[in-house]
Amino acid sequence: DIQMTQSPSSLSASVGDRVTLTCQASQDSRKYINWYQQKPGKAPKLLIYDASNLEIGVPSRFSGSGSGTDFTLTITSLQPEDIATYYCQQYHNFPWTFGQGTKVEIK
């Protein structure tokens, strides 16, 4: 199985800050990485697919990059509504696997 490791597990930042979340795959996952945002009590929402493609309707302050084993989700200017837990997921190989999540809070 491909293990996905996210860091940090949580972070606290101010409104307007640039925030960077990382995800490392235990094996080459090419570009087959997706990022999700989950708010309490809600289903996850797709933000980024195939490492760097912004899902329709997602604000442009979200961006993704990386390939192979190292991936990044960046929020260029953190907004109060971005408070959530963020998950990466690989689908290069079965079983598809998720990272353990990064919880983002406002300072």
Added chain:
Amino acid sequence: QVQLQGSGPGLVKPSETLSLTCTVSGGSIGSYYWGWIRQPPGKGLEWIGCINYSGNTHYNPSLKSRVTISVDTSKNEFSLNLSSVTAADTAVYYCARRSAFDLWGPGTMVTVSS
């Protein structure tokens, strides 16, 4: 607009089988993979497995011996059966579309308890 809606019992007894159905409305179940993901209370996401419209399945090896996912194209729905459940299977169960899960059902909370 395509929507997913899961349904099934919210309470299952230990050792019994958990059965959930996800109905696809506003579009056809043809094409795409359709999958199940679960989330224990306060924990992260776990992929359970997926199926495509022609019935090809892939399962998480950690659950493979207990999981069956099926599709009924005539009803535009797909289903999850998880046998021999224990308290560790208590979770919110989500159905979702594709390998990039671009569409999710709202989730069904299933508690395993006698």
